[in-house]
Amino acid sequence: MSDVHAHAHGAHAHDGPLPPEPEKATLDGRNKILGFWMFLAGETVLFGSLFATFLALKDSVMGGPTGQELFSLPLVALATFILLTSSLTSVFAVQAMHRHDKKGIIQWLVVTVLLGLGFLILEIYEFVHYVHEGHAFSTSAFSSAFYTLVGFHGAHVVFGIAWISIIIGQVAVKGLTVVTAPKVYVTSLYWHFVDLVWVFIFTVVYLMGKLG
Amino acid sequence: MAHAHTVSAAPRKGFWAVLKDWLTTVDHKKIAILYLLGGTIFFAIGGIEALLIRYQLMFPEFDAIPAQTFNELITMHGTTMIFFVAMPLVFAFMNAILPLQIGARDVAFPFVNALGFWLFFLGGLLLNISWLFQSVPDAGWTAYVPLSGPDYGSFGVNFYVMGLQISGLGSLIGAINFIVTVVTMRAPGMTFMRMPLFVWTSFITSALILFAFPAITVGLVLLMFDRLFGANFFDVSQGGNVVLWQHLFWIFGHPEVYILILPAFGIISEVVSTFSSKRLFGYSSMVFATVLIGFLGFMVWAHHMFTTGMGGIANALFAVATMLIAIPTGIKVFNWIFTLWGGKIRFTAANMFAAGFIPTFVMGGVTGVMLAVAPANFQFHDSYFVVAHFHYVIVGGIVMALIAGCFYWWPKMFGRMLDEKLGKWTFWTFYPGFHLTFFIQHFLGLQGMPRRVFTYLDGQGWNTGNLVSTIGAFLMAVGVIIFLVNVFKTAAKPAGAPQDPWDGRTLEWTIPSPVPEYNFKQLPVVRGLDAWWVEKSEGRKEMTPAEPLGPIHMPSPTILPFLMSIALFISAFGFMYANQPFDNDFIRFLFEKYVIAIAGLVMFFVCMIVRSLKDDPGYHIHPEELEGEGVHQ
Numbered sequence A: 001m002s003d004v005h006a007h008a009h010g011a012h013a014h015d016g017p018l019p020p021e022p023e024k025a026t027l028d029g030r031n032k033i034l035g036f037w038m039f040l041a042g043e044t045v046l047f048g049s050l051f052a053t054f055l056a057l058k059d060s061v062m063g064g065p066t067g068q069e070l071f072s073l074p075l076v077a078l079a080t081f082i083l084l085t086s087s088l089t090s091v092f093a094v095q096a097m098h099r100h101d102k103k104g105i106i107q108w109l110v111v112t113v114l115l116g117l118g119f120l121i122l123e124i125y126e127f128v129h130y131v132h133e134g135h136a137f138s139t140s141a142f143s144s145a146f147y148t149l150v151g152f153h154g155a156h157v158v159f160g161i162a163w164i165s166i167i168i169g170q171v172a173v174k175g176l177t178v179v180t181a182p183k184v185y186v187t188s189l190y191w192h193f194v195d196l197v198w199v200f201i202f203t204v205v206y207l208m209g210k211l212g
Numbered sequence B: 001m002a003h004a005h006t007v008s009a010a011p012r013k014g015f016w017a018v019l020k021d022w023l024t025t026v027d028h029k030k031i032a033i034l035y036l037l038g039g040t041i042f043f044a045i046g047g048i049e050a051l052l053i054r055y056q057l058m059f060p061e062f063d064a065i066p067a068q069t070f071n072e073l074i075t076m077h078g079t080t081m082i083f084f085v086a087m088p089l090v091f092a093f094m095n096a097i098l099p100l101q102i103g104a105r106d107v108a109f110p111f112v113n114a115l116g117f118w119l120f121f122l123g124g125l126l127l128n129i130s131w132l133f134q135s136v137p138d139a140g141w142t143a144y145v146p147l148s149g150p151d152y153g154s155f156g157v158n159f160y161v162m163g164l165q166i167s168g169l170g171s172l173i174g175a176i177n178f179i180v181t182v183v184t185m186r187a188p189g190m191t192f193m194r195m196p197l198f199v200w201t202s203f204i205t206s207a208l209i210l211f212a213f214p215a216i217t218v219g220l221v222l223l224m225f226d227r228l229f230g231a232n233f234f235d236v237s238q239g240g241n242v243v244l245w246q247h248l249f250w251i252f253g254h255p256e257v258y259i260l261i262l263p264a265f266g267i268i269s270e271v272v273s274t275f276s277s278k279r280l281f282g283y284s285s286m287v288f289a290t291v292l293i294g295f296l297g298f299m300v301w302a303h304h305m306f307t308t309g310m311g312g313i314a315n316a317l318f319a320v321a322t323m324l325i326a327i328p329t330g331i332k333v334f335n336w337i338f339t340l341w342g343g344k345i346r347f348t349a350a351n352m353f354a355a356g357f358i359p360t361f362v363m364g365g366v367t368g369v370m371l372a373v374a375p376a377n378f379q380f381h382d383s384y385f386v387v388a389h390f391h392y393v394i395v396g397g398i399v400m401a402l403i404a405g406c407f408y409w410w411p412k413m414f415g416r417m418l419d420e421k422l423g424k425w426t427f428w429t430f431y432p433g434f435h436l437t438f439f440i441q442h443f444l445g446l447q448g449m450p451r452r453v454f455t456y457l458d459g460q461g462w463n464t465g466n467l468v469s470t471i472g473a474f475l476m477a478v479g480v481i482i483f484l485v486n487v488f489k490t491a492a493k494p495a496g497a498p499q500d501p502w503d504g505r506t507l508e509w510t511i512p513s514p515v516p517e518y519n520f521k522q523l524p525v526v527r528g529l530d531a532w533w534v535e536k537s538e539g540r541k542e543m544t545p546a547e548p549l550g551p552i553h554m555p556s557p558t559i560l561p562f563l564m565s566i567a568l569f570i571s572a573f574g575f576m577y578a579n580q581p582f583d584n585d586f587i588r589f590l591f592e593k594y595v596i597a598i599a600g601l602v603m604f605f606v607c608m609i610v611r612s613l614k615d616d617p618g619y620h621i622h623p624e625e626l627e628g629e630g631v632h633q
Helices: A027-057 A073-098 A102-132 A141-174 A180-211 B002-009 B015-024 B028-056 B067-101 B110-131 B157-184 B197-229 B242-275 B283-296 B301-308 B312-324 B326-340 B349-372 B374-380 B384-414 B420-446 B463-492 B531-537 B560-576 B585-592 B595-613
Strands: B552-554 B619-621
Touching: A027 A141, A027 A180, A027 B157, A027 B197, A027 B242, A073 A102, A073 A180, A102 A141, A102 A180, A141 A180, A141 B197, A141 B595, B028 B067, B028 B110, B028 B384, B028 B463, B067 B110, B067 B157, B067 B197, B067 B242, B067 B384, B110 B157, B110 B560, B157 B197, B157 B560, B197 B242, B197 B283, B197 B560, B242 B283, B242 B301, B242 B326, B242 B349, B242 B384, B283 B326, B301 B312, B301 B374, B312 B326, B312 B349, B312 B374, B326 B349, B349 B374, B349 B384, B349 B420, B384 B420, B384 B463, B420 B463, B560 B595, B585 B595
Parallel strands: none
Antiparallel strands: B552 B619
C-alpha cells in the first residue's frame, strides 16, 4: 500500500541492488511472511489440541509401561539440545542472508539440516526402543496419544528437513534474489516453530511424565 | 502467455479449452463461480436428502425409507449442508466480492486460493461418492464416538473422516489467503475503518476458520487412527475417552456457526444499506459487534454438551458466556432496523430476503438464548426444538442472506440481472415454506418428539405437526426450483448488466459488470466509508485513480492445485480400503501394503516441489489491451 505503483504481484517489481532485508522487498515476499505467520497460528491450535488430548489420556496406561518407567531423560535432553542448536544455526542463516552472503546461508542451512537429522535419528532410536519395551501404538490410550503427539512433531521435523534441503538447492542454483529470500526466511520461521513445540513436548511429556 | 489468455475473449472456444481454462484458473472471480457451482451441486444433493427425510416423517409409522437409510440421510444432509453448501457459498461471495470491495487487483495468494477450492470440492466428492459405494456415513453429522468408532460405526464413516479432512485443509488455506489479502492488499485510502462490513465480517470469519478448523482436523485424525490403525483415543476399554471427541468437535463446531453467520451478517448489511439508500447505521458498533461475536464464539462450545455431565459450575459458566453473545447480535439487529428507518427503501428481491432475514434470525436467536439456559436445556436436548432452532439460524439466517447476496451481486459476477419477478416468487414460496417447515418443529420438540428418529407412533399428538412440516419443506423446494429456473433464464439472456444497477455504495460498483480479469484498470483512491457513494454525492462519475495507466501483472494459470487435490483424494481411498478383503490378489496387495495411499501422498508432495522449484513469472496485460475486456466465461 505504501508503494502505490506496485503491481498486484510484486515479485517482478524489484530491480536494482538487493536491499538489506531482501525477504521483505516485494509485496509477494511480505504476503508470504504474513501468510506464514497465519499458518503457524493454525498449527498452534493443531498442536494445542494434540497436547490437550495427551494431557487427558496420559494416565490411561492400562497395564502398559508408564512414562516414568520408559523415559530416559539424558537421551531426550540430548535431542533437545541438538534441536535448539539447530534453531540457532537457522538464525545464522538468516543473518547471512541479511549480509547478502550466499555461501553463509547455504552453510548454515546445511548445518541446520544435519542437526535436524541427528534429532530424528535419536527419536527413531527412542521409538524403536519403546516398542521393544512393550509400548506400542495400540497398547493403551496413553501410548496412542504419546505417539500421535510426538510423532506429529517428528513428521514436522521430517517435512522441515526436506523443505530446507530444497531451499538450499534453490539458493545454490538461483542465487539470493527477492524470490528466494522470503523462502529462506519462511523456512526459518517454520523451523523455530517446530523447535518451540519441542520445548513444550520436552516439558509436558518428558519432564512431567518423569515426575509421574 | 499473455496473448494465449487475453484473446480468449474471442467468440467460441472448444470444450477442452474451456475445461482447461476452468481447471487451471487462479482468477478469484472464476474461483468464486466454481465455489458457487460446487456449492449448488451439493445443495441439490443435500436438499433431496432433506425432502426424503421429511417424506419419511410425513405420517406416523410410515415405512417409505428403512431406518438405516434414514440414519444415512440425516448424517449426509447435515454434513453436506454445513461443510459443502454453506461453507463454499460463503467462500463464493468472499472470492467474488471481497477483493473488489477493498480495491485490489487480486488476492494475496491466487495459487493457494485455487488449491483451497479444489480441496473443498474433492473432499465433498469423496464424502458423497459414498452413496455409490453403498457404504454411507450413518453416525450423525456430529459423528459422536463410540457410534462412529471402529466397533459401532459402519465403513461409511471413513468417507466422512477423510472427506472432511481434505475439505478442512482447503478452508484453512482459503482463510489464510483472505486474512493476508485484507491486511496487505487494500487500495490507497482504504483504512480498516473504511472497509465495507462484508469485508470486515469475512476478515473475522477467516480468523475464526484459522483457529477453529485445526481442532476438528485433530479430532478427525484421532478418529481415523482409531478406525484404521488400532489407536485407543476413544476406546474406553483401553483407557480412551469419548467426551474428548465432543470437546474437539465443538471447539471447532461452535465457531463454525459464526464462521457461517458472520459473512451472512455482512451481506445483509450491504443489501440493507444499499436498498435504504442510507449509510449503514452504527458502522463502528457493527465492526465492534462482529469482532466480539468472533471472540465469544470460542468461549461457548460446551453449551452443546450441557447434558454430558460436566458439572454445575462448567454448565453455569458456559451458559452465561452463551447468553452474552445475544448482546453484540442485538446491536446488529437494531442497527439494521435503524438503517431501514427513514430510508428510501426499495423492496427488490435482494432486499426482501434481507428484510425477511431480520425477524427470522431474531427468532433463531431467541431460541438460542432459551437453549443456553442449562437447566432448561436438559428438557430441550436432542428434541425437535433443537432442530427448529438451528434451522432458524442456518436457513432463516445464512441461506436467506446467501439468496439475498445472489440477487444483489449476480450482475457483478455474471454481467446479467436475475429476474426480479421470479425472485419475488422465490421469496413468497421459500419464506412461508420455511416457516411452515420449522416453526411447528419447536412445538413438536416441546411435546417430546426426539430428533434423529426415523419414525414415530400414532396418537402422540405429533401427526399434524409433522404433516405440516413436510408440506412446508416441499413449498421451500418449489422456491428453490423457481430460483434455478431464474438462473437458467438469466444465463440465456445476453450479458448487458449496467455497472451500477442498484445505485451502490462500495467499490465493486465502480467497475464494469462482469468484472475484467484485472479488476481495476487503475487502482482507486478511497476517501471515506462507502467510497463510491462519497464520489457520487460530490457529482463525480468515477473514482479518482491512484496510479497512471500501465501494464498489469497477472499470475499464470496452473493445473497443480487440481492435481494436488486429486492426489489426496486417491490417497484417502488407499488408506480407507487398506484392511478390506479384496478377492483379487493384486488389488489386495495394492491396498494392504499402502501402495495406493503412499502413491497419492508422493504425488501430492511432488506437486509441492514442482510449485516450489518453478518460479511463476506471470504475464502482463498492457494498457492497449485494457479496453473492452470482460471476464471470460
